[in-house]
Amino acid sequence: MTFDERLRNVSVIGAAGKMGSGIALLLAQEMAKQKLKPENKNVPYRLNLIDVNDVALDGLQTYLKGQLIKAGEKTTVLLRDLYKNREDLVENYDVIAAFVDDAMSLFRLGTDLGMAKNSHIIFEAVVEDKNIKVDLLKKLDQLTGKDAVYFTNTSSIPINVLNREANLGGRIIGFHFYNPPAVQKLAELIAADQTKPELKEMSLELAKRLRKTIVPSNDIAGFIGNGHFLRDGLHAIREAKKLADEYTLPGAIYIMNKVSQDLLVRPMGIFQLIDYVGVNVYQCISETVSGYIKGENLKDDLLAKMIQKKVLGGQRADGSQKDGFLKYEKGRPAGVYDLEKSEYKMFDPSGWSGEIDKKLGDYPKGIVPWRNLLMDPKKDEKLTVYFKNLNASNTLGAKLAKAYLKNSKEIGEFLVKSGVAKSAQDVNNVLLNGFYHLYGPINDYI
Amino acid sequence: MKKLRKPVYATAGYNTVSFGSGRKEFNPKKPRPGLEEYITEAGKGVIAQINDVNNIDEGIISNFMAARFNRQGNLAAMIPMIHPSLEYKPCTRVEGACGSGGLGLYTSVKSILSDVSDVVLTIGVEVQNTVKAVYGADILAGAGHYRTERKEGHVYFFPAKFSDRAGACYDKFGYDYMRKGMAHWYVHAITNARKNPKAQEYHNTIEDLLAAGMTPPNPNVFCEHINVYDCSKVSDGASALIFASEEGLKKIGIDKKYAIEVVGWGQSQADISKKPEEPTRLTTTRRSVEKAYEMSGLGPKDIGVLEVHDCFTIGGLLHLEATGVVGYGEGAAFVAEGKTAMDGEMPTNPTGGLVGFGHYTGGTGTRQAVDLVHQLTGKAGDCQVKINSNRPYGMLISMGGNDRTVTCMIFRRAA
Ligand SMILES: NC(=O)c1ccc[n+]([C@@H]2O[C@H](COP(=O)([O-])OP(=O)(O)OC[C@H]3O[C@@H](n4cnc5c(N)ncnc54)[C@H](O)[C@@H]3O)[C@@H](O)[C@H]2O)c1
Numbered sequence: 001m002t003f004d005e006r007l008r009n010v011s012v013i014g015a016a017g018k019m020g021s022g023i024a025l026l027l028a029q030e031m032a033k034q035k036l037k038p039e040n041k042n043v044p045y046r047l048n049l050i051d052v053n054d055v056a057l058d059g060l061q062t063y064l065k066g067q068l069i070k071a072g073e074k075t076t077v078l079l080r081d082l083y084k085n086r087e088d089l090v091e092n093y094d095v096i097a098a099f100v101d102d103a104m105s106l107f108r109l110g111t112d113l114g115m116a117k118n119s120h121i122i123f124e125a126v127v128e129d130k131n132i133k134v135d136l137l138k139k140l141d142q143l144t145g146k147d148a149v150y151f152t153n154t155s156s157i158p159i160n161v162l163n164r165e166a167n168l169g170g171r172i173i174g175f176h177f178y179n180p181p182a183v184q185k186l187a188e189l190i191a192a193d194q195t196k197p198e199l200k201e202m203s204l205e206l207a208k209r210l211r212k213t214i215v216p217s218n219d220i221a222g223f224i225g226n227g228h229f230l231r232d233g234l235h236a237i238r239e240a241k242k243l244a245d246e247y248t249l250p251g252a253i254y255i256m257n258k259v260s261q262d263l264l265v266r267p268m269g270i271f272q273l274i275d276y277v278g279v280n281v282y283q284c285i286s287e288t289v290s291g292y293i294k295g296e297n298l299k300d301d302l303l304a305k306m307i308q309k310k311v312l313g314g315q316r317a318d319g320s321q322k323d324g325f326l327k328y329e330k331g332r333p334a335g336v337y338d339l340e341k342s343e344y345k346m347f348d349p350s351g352w353s354g355e356i357d358k359k360l361g362d363y364p365k366g367i368v369p370w371r372n373l374l375m376d377p378k379k380d381e382k383l384t385v386y387f388k389n390l391n392a393s394n395t396l397g398a399k400l401a402k403a404y405l406k407n408s409k410e411i412g413e414f415l416v417k418s419g420v421a422k423s424a425q426d427v428n429n430v431l432l433n434g435f436y437h438l439y440g441p442i443n444d445y446i
Numbered sequence: 447m448k449k450l451r452k453p454v455y456a457t458a459g460y461n462t463v464s465f466g467s468g469r470k471e472f473n474p475k476k477p478r479p480g481l482e483e484y485i486t487e488a489g490k491g492v493i494a495q496i497n498d499v500n501n502i503d504e505g506i507i508s509n510f511m512a513a514r515f516n517r518q519g520n521l522a523a524m525i526p527m528i529h530p531s532l533e534y535k536p537c538t539r540v541e542g543a544c545g546s547g548g549l550g551l552y553t554s555v556k557s558i559l560s561d562v563s564d565v566v567l568t569i570g571v572e573v574q575n576t577v578k579a580v581y582g583a584d585i586l587a588g589a590g591h592y593r594t595e596r597k598e599g600h601v602y603f604f605p606a607k608f609s610d611r612a613g614a615c616y617d618k619f620g621y622d623y624m625r626k627g628m629a630h631w632y633v634h635a636i637t638n639a640r641k642n643p644k645a646q647e648y649h650n651t652i653e654d655l656l657a658a659g660m661t662p663p664n665p666n667v668f669c670e671h672i673n674v675y676d677c678s679k680v681s682d683g684a685s686a687l688i689f690a691s692e693e694g695l696k697k698i699g700i701d702k703k704y705a706i707e708v709v710g711w712g713q714s715q716a717d718i719s720k721k722p723e724e725p726t727r728l729t730t731t732r733r734s735v736e737k738a739y740e741m742s743g744l745g746p747k748d749i750g751v752l753e754v755h756d757c758f759t760i761g762g763l764l765h766l767e768a769t770g771v772v773g774y775g776e777g778a779a780f781v782a783e784g785k786t787a788m789d790g791e792m793p794t795n796p797t798g799g800l801v802g803f804g805h806y807t808g809g810t811g812t813r814q815a816v817d818l819v820h821q822l823t824g825k826a827g828d829c830q831v832k833i834n835s836n837r838p839y840g841m842l843i844s845m846g847g848n849d850r851t852v853t854c855m856i857f858r859r860a861a
Contacts (some may be wrong), residue, residue, distance in 0.1 A: 073580050090597050091584040309756045 016056035022181030079237030151262025275313030459816030460491025464804025489528030508550030543589035547811020548557030548844025548853025562693030570812025627778020629659025639798030646804035712737025
C-alpha cells in the first residue's frame with residue numbers, strides 16, 4: 001500500500017486535545033489537497049477525529065472550521081490553482097469556501113474507537129499516561145487487523161516501551177510535534193529498535209507534506225526537546241531555592257525568570273515557559289522521564305506543591321495564558337506566586353522587584369531583546385559582542401546567567417554523549433526551531 | 447469640443463483622514479466609523495464653510511462598491527443624513543470604479559451648466575477596511591471584467607494587472623531604470639504624506655524609504671513585478687466640496703478668491719471587455735487629457751500642479767507620461783531626478799497621492815479636486831506648492847479600472 005493510499009483513511013485519537021486538534025488541522029489540509037486531484041475524483045477520503053470527550057468534540061468542529069478558513073486565506077494562490085477547472089468558483093471567496101467545505105467533509109467526529117477500523121494511519125495524541133496509551137494501542141490494533149501504522153505524539157514515554165507492551169511489531173514511531181502543531185516548524189522523529197524502515201520513510205514523506213523540519217532523536221525518555229527543557233527548568237528551580245534565603249522564594253523565581261529571558265536573550269523566561277507548557281504537564285514529563293532514567297534526580301517537590309495549590313498554568317481555549325508560577329496581565333508576567341501566602345505578589349518596580357533589579361546589576365553593553373534580534377541579519381555578530389561583554393561582567397545577574405548558559409550547554413552535550421541526539425547540530429536545531437532560541441545551547445559563547 | 451457656456455466654480459473642500467493600516471490609531475480589531483460617519487463628517491466640513499445649507503440645490507455622491515464592502519446600496523439617500531435641510535433635495539449616486547470621484551465632478555459640472563442647479567454638494571466616499579485584504583481584492587476586481595478576466599486572474603487581481611504593466615515596462619525600458627523610478631515614486635509619495643496630518647502615511651517611520659521601495663518583487667508572496675510599497679493601501683474616508691455657478695457662489699457667500707474655476711475637462715470610456723491596447727501606455731487617460739487640453743486651449747507647460755491617480759507607483763509614472771509633461775518612457779527618470787517634488791519642475795500629488803495620502807477608491811477623484819481647491823487658493827498648509835502666475839493651472843486625473851473610465855479636469859484660481 002502506498003503512502004497516498006494510506007492517506008485516504010486516517011484517524012487521530014485524542015483529537016479534541018491541544019495537540020490532536022492541531023494535528024487534525026494539518027492532516028485535513030493535506031488530505032483535502034489529495035482529494036482534489038483529478039485522479040482521486042471518486043476516491044473516498046476520511047479523517048476520523050476520535051476523543052473520549054464529547055463536549056470537546058463539539059468545540060473541535062468549530063475550531064477546525066475557523067482554522068481552515070484562515071489557512072485558506074493564506075494559501076489562496078494555491079487554492080485558485082487547485083480549483084482552476086471549477087468554472088463555478090471564480091472569486092477568492094468562492095475557492096476558500098469550497099476548500100473549507102471539502103476539508104470539512106473529510107471529518108467523522110465521535111467517541112467510538114471503532115471508527116478507526118479502516119484507517120491505515122493512526123495518530124495518537126491522548127494524555128501522557130503510559131497505561132492509557134498502551135491500552136488504547138492494543139485495542140486499535142485489534143480493530144484494524146494489524147495493518148495500521150501508528151504515529152505517537154508522546155513527549156516522554158520511550159517508543160520501545162509502547163511498541164513492546166502493545167505488541168505492535170514495529171508499526172509505531174514517535175512523531176513528536178511541538179505546540180501548537182500547525183505553527184511550530186519542528187517535529188522530532190523517534191524510532192524504536194523494531195520500527196519498520198517503511199515507517200521511517202513514511203514519516204519523512206509526511207513531514208515534507210506537512211512542511212515540518214525533522215530532527216531525529218533516539219528513543220531515550222524525554223528525547224531532545226524535553227530532555228533539554230526538563231533539565232533546564234530544574235536548574236532554574238534549584239537555583240531559585242538557593243537564592244530564596246536572601247530574596248524569598250517569589251523573589252528568587254522572579255530573578256531566575258528575568259535572567260533566563262533578558263540576559264540569555266530568549267523569547268520568554270523559564271518560569272513563563274513552564275507556565276506556557278503547563279506546570280502539571282511539566283511535572284508529568286518529570287515523573288515519566290524519571291521512571292526511565294536512573295541515577296539522575298529529575299524531580300523537584302516544588303512542582304507537586306504548586307499542583308497541590310491548583311496553580312497549573314497552561315492555556316485557555318482562546319489561547320490566552322493561565323496563571324502559574326507567574327501571574328499574567330495582557331499576556332505579560334505581572335506577578336509571582338507566593339506558596340506560603342497562596343497568593344500572587346505583584347511586581348513592583350518602585351518597590352521589591354525594583355530593589356531586586358538593582359541587585360542584579362546593570363545589563364552588559366550590547367544587550368538586545370530577543371524580539372528585536374529575531375529578524376536581524378546581523379544577529380550572530382550582535383550576540384557575539386553581547387556575550388563577550390556578559391563574560392566580562394561580574395554582576396549578580398551576569399553570574400547567574402553564565403551559570404545558566406553553562407548548565408544549558410552541559411545538558412546539550414550530555415544529550416549527545418548519552419546518545420539521545422546524534423550530534424550537537426541536532427540539539428541546537430531543536431532549540432532553534434522548536435523553542436525559537438536565537439542560538440543553540442552548544443556554543444562557544446561561554 | 448464645446449466651450450463652457452458659463453463659468454463653473456469649485457470651493458469649500460473638505461477631506462477626512464484617510465484611515466487604515468499605517469495610521470497609529472488604526473486597530474483592525476476595534477470598531478471603526480462607517481459610511482454614515484465619513485459622509486456626515488465630509489458633508490458637515492463643507493457646510494461649515496458656506497453661509498447657509500439651504501442654498502445647496504442638489505447632492506452628488508461618488509462611490510464604487512459600498513454594496514459589497516458595506517452591504518449598502520442607495521447611497522444617495524445618505525446625503526440627507528448630513529443635514530435635515532437636505533431632505534427631499536435631488537440626489538444622485540455615480541459609479542465608475544476607482545474613477546467614481548472623477549465622474550462625480552463631471553456630473554456636478556454638467557448640472558451647473560444645464561442651469562438645473564446653482565449649488566451642488568459633491569461627495570466621494572469608500573469604506574474598505576470591512577473585509578480582509580484577500581476578499582477586498584475580490585470586490586475591487588469588479589473594476590475589471592468579471593466574465594472574461596476574473597477566473598484567470600490573480601488572487602490580488604488589480605495589483606497583478608498593474609504588475610503586468612510594470613513587467614511590460616521592464617521589458618521595454620529595463621528593470622533597473624523602472625524599478626528605480628517606481629521606488630522614487632514611493633519615496634516622493636511618503637515624503638509628501640508626512641507633511642499632511644490627514645494622510646494615511648502621515649505616521650510612516652520607515653528610515654530608508656528608497657531601500658523599501660527597491661525591494662525586489664517576490665511572486666511567492668505577492669505579485670511578479672511589483673512589491674507592496676508600489677501599492678496604495680486599503681483606505682476608509684470621504685471628501686466633499688461645492689460646485690457652483692456665479693450666482694451660486696454669491697448665494698453661499700463665498701468670495702471668488704476662495705474658489706477655483708473649471709477651465710476644461712475630458713471624460714473617456716473604454717470597453718471593459720477589451721484588453722488594454724498597449725500595456726506601457728495609458729491610452730484612455732491620454733484621450734481624456736487631450737480633450738481637456740483642447741477644451742481649455744492649454745498644454746502641459748501651463749500646468750503648475752498635478753494630481754494623478756497613482757493607485758500603483760507604475761500607474762503614477764504612466765499617468766505622468768499621459769499628461770505629456772514627460773515623454774514616453776521618461777516618467778521614471780523625471781521622478782528619480784526629484785522633478786515631481788513640491789519645489790520641482792512639476793509638483794505632483796503634493797499631499798501624498800494615492801500611495802501616500804491613501805485611496806478610498808470611490809472618493810479619490812473628489813479628494814483630488816478638494817486638494818486642488820486648497821492648492822490654487824493658497825490654503826494647502828504644509829503641503830502648499832508655489833503656484834507661478836505663468837502657469838496657474840491645476841490638473842487632476844481620476845481613473846477607474848485598468849485605464850477604462852477616466853476623467854481629467856483642469857482648474858485655475860477664480861480671482
Ligand atoms: N502540550 C504540549 O505542549 C505537547 C507537546 C508535544 C507533545 N505533547 C504530547 O501530546 C499528547 C497530548 O497532549 P495534549 O497537550 O494535547 O493533551 P490534552 O489534554 O490537551 O489532550 C488529550 C486529549 O486526549 C483525550 N483522551 C484522553 N484519553 C483518551 C482515550 N482513551 N481515547 C481517546 N481520547 C482520549 C482527552 O479527552 C483530550 O482531549 C501527550 O502525549 C503529550 O505528551 C504535548
